[in-house]
Amino acid sequence: MNRVPKSGVHNPLKNVERYLKFGEISRKAGEALSDPIISEFFIQTIQKTVPKSHAQAAGEVKVTADFLKNFGGDNVRFLARSFGVPGDHYGQFSNGHRWPYGPVAIIAPFNFPLEIPVLQLMGALFMGNKPVLKPAEKCALVMEQFLHLLHDCGMDTNDVDLLNCQGPVAEKLILKSNIRLTQFTGSSRVADILLEKTKGKVKIEDAGFDWKILGPDVDDVEYVAWQCDQDAYACSGQKCSAESILFAHENWEKAGLFDKMKENASTRSLDDLSVAPVLTHTTKDFLDHTFRLLEIPGAKLMFGGKELDNHNIPEVYGAVEPTAVFVPLKEMLKDEHFDVCTTEIFAPFQVVTTFADDEMSLVIEACERMSNHLTAAVVSNDVEFQTAILANTVNGTTYAGRRARTTGAPQNHWFGPAGDARGAGIGTPEAIKMVWSCHREIIMDTVVPSGW
Numbered sequence: 058m059n060r061v062p063k064s065g066v067h068n069p070l071k072n073v074e075r076y077l078k079f080g081e082i083s084r085k086a087g088e089a090l091s092d093p094i095i096s097e098f099f100i101q102t103i104q105k106t107v108p109k110s111h112a113q114a115a116g117e118v119k120v121t122a123d124f125l126k127n128f129g130g131d132n133v134r135f136l137a138r139s140f141g142v143p144g145d146h147y148g149q150f151s152n153g154h155r156w157p158y159g160p161v162a163i164i165a166p167f168n169f170p171l172e173i174p175v176l177q178l179m180g181a182l183f184m185g186n187k188p189v190l191k192p193a194e195k196c197a198l199v200m201e202q203f204l205h206l207l208h209d210c211g212m213d214t215n216d217v218d219l220l221n222c223q224g225p226v227a228e229k230l231i232l233k234s235n236i237r238l239t240q241f242t243g244s245s246r247v248a249d250i251l252l253e254k255t256k257g258k259v260k261i262e263d264a265g266f267d268w269k270i271l272g273p274d275v276d277d278v279e280y281v282a283w284q285c286d287q288d289a290y291a292c293s294g295q296k297c298s299a300e301s302i303l304f305a306h307e308n309w310e311k312a313g314l315f316d317k318m319k320e321n322a323s324t325r326s327l328d329d330l331s332v333a334p335v336l337t338h339t340t341k342d343f344l345d346h347t348f349r350l351l352e353i354p355g356a357k358l359m360f361g362g363k364e365l366d367n368h369n370i371p372e373v374y375g376a377v378e379p380t381a382v383f384v385p386l387k388e389m390l391k392d393e394h395f396d397v398c399t400t401e402i403f404a405p406f407q408v409v410t411t412f413a414d415d416e417m418s419l420v421i422e423a424c425e426r427m428s429n430h431l432t433a434a435v436v437s438n439d440v441e442f443q444t445a446i447l448a449n450t451v452n453g454t455t456y457a458g459r460r461a462r463t464t465g466a467p468q469n470h471w472f473g474p475a476g477d478a479r480g481a482g483i484g485t486p487e488a489i490k491m492v493w494s495c496h497r498e499i500i501m502d503t504v505v506p507s508g509w
Contacts, residue, residue, distance in 0.1 A: 058160040058234045065157030065185035069137050076134035079183055084129030085210035090122035106196035107170055108333035113292055117172045124176055124468035133183045136486055148504025155490055156497035157185030162231050162239040167193035168295045174200050177240050180489035189218040197221040240481055240492060260481035260492050262473055265297040265431030266401045267463040270446055271305040272437025275312045277459055282317035288463045290379040293333040294405040298432040298464045301401055302408045304420045310411055319360040322379040335375030335404040340364050343377045343404050353394050355385040379405040386410045386419055399427050421449045431474045434461035451476040
C-alpha cells in the first residue's frame with residue numbers, strides 16, 4: 058500500500074483506459090452473477106457463513122449483480138465526469154475533476170457478506186483507488202470467491218488486497234501505512250475508535266436505530282403487517298436497516314395491526330432460517346434488555362421475549378423468538394427511559410408505541426433525539442401527514458407511502474445516513490463519487506497578453 062501514489066492508480070489524466078477496463082469487468086461480473094449456476098454458488102457460500110434463508114441470500118446476490126451491470130460500458134468513466142468554468146480573461150479556464158485518494162481501506166460487516174463489500178469495493182476501484190479489503194472474519198470466504206470471479210473477468214491480481222484478520226490487525230495496517238481513507242460499515246463503537254485514531258479519515262455507515270411511523274389513514278392492514286414483520290425480523294433483525302421502533306397511530310391498533318404482526322412473527326422457524334442465530338448478542342443479553350424495558354411503567358410484552366425451543370445454537374450466540382415490547386410514548390420520552398428505548402439490538406427485536414392526533418409533535422421529538430439516522434419509513438398516503446414528518450426528520454434513506462419500509466438497500470437508489478458529515482453512501486453514482494473521490498480544481502492559464 059505504501060507504494061501506491063496519492064494520485065491513484067488512475068485518474069482523469071492518468072491511465073484513463075482503466076475506466077473502460079473496469080466498465081468491462083463490471084459488465085462481465087454482473088453477467089456471471091446472473092448465471093443460475095454461479096448465482097446459486099454464491100447463495101450457498103453466503104449461507105455457509107451467515108445464517109440467512111435462501112430467499113434472503115438470493116436477494117443479496119441479485120442486488121449485487123444488478124449493481125455490477127449498472128456500471129458496464131461507459132458508466133465507470135461517467136463517474137469521473139469533469140466540468141469547466143470560463144476564467145477571468147483570455148486563455149484562462151478552470152476544470153473541476155473527481156480525484157482518487159490512492160491507497161484506501163474497506164472494513165465490511167458480516168450481515169451482508171457479498172453486497173456491502175462488493176458495492177464499496179467496486180466504487181473504490183472505479184474511481185482509481187487501490188483498496189485493501191477487510192471483510193468480517195466469519196465470512197471472508199464470500200469475498201475471496203468473488204475476487205476470484207473478478208480475476209476471471211479481467212481484473213489484475215494486484216488491483217485489490219484481501220486481508221482476512223481480526224480488528225486489531227486491520228487497525229495496525231491502517232495506522233502504520235499511508236492509507237488515506239477508510240470506509241467502515243459496522244457498529245458505532247468501532248466507528249468512533251477508528252475516527253479518533255485516524256484523525257477523522259473515515260467514511261462511516263454505522264448503527265441504524267431505524268423508525269417507522271404509521272399515519273392516521275388506515276388501509277391495506279394485511280400488507281402493512283407483513284412489511285412490519287419483514288422489516289423487523291427478516292435475517293433475525295441483523296440488518297442496519299431493520300425496523301427498531303414502530304410509532305403507530307392509534308387507528309392501526311384499533312384495526313388489529315398488532316394481532317396480525319404477532320401472527321406473522323409466529324410463523325417464523327429455524328427450519329427455514331426465517332429465524333436464525335443472532336451473532337452479536339447472547340440470549341441472556343437479549344432477554345436482559347427485554348426485561349429492562351418491561352420495567353418501564355405501562356410497558357408490556359406484545360409477543361416473543363423467550364428463548365427458542367428445541368435448538369442447539371451455542372450459548373455464545375443468541376437464540377430468541379421475534380420480540381416486540383410496547384412502551385407508552387410519554388414514558389419513552391422521559392430522560393430515564395429514552396436511551397434504553399432507543400438502543401439498537403442487532404436481533405429480532407423492536408419497540409412499539411402508539412400516538413393520537415394531538416401527539417404527532419411527540420413522535421417528531423423522539424425522532425429528533427435519536428442519535429443514528431440511517432433508514433426510516435412514513436407509512437401514509439396522507440400528503441399533509443407525510444410532509445409534516447418528512448420536513449422535520451433527517452434519515453438518509455426514507456421511504457414514504459403505504460408501501461414504505463425501512464429495509465431495502467437495492468442498487469437503484471442511495472443507501473446511507475444523513476445529518477452526519479462522516480456518513481458514507483453506497484450503490485449510486487452520487488454515493489461512489491462522494492465516498493471514493495475528492496474534488497480537484499485545475500486552472501489553465503496559458504496566454505500572456507502583449508503589453509502586460
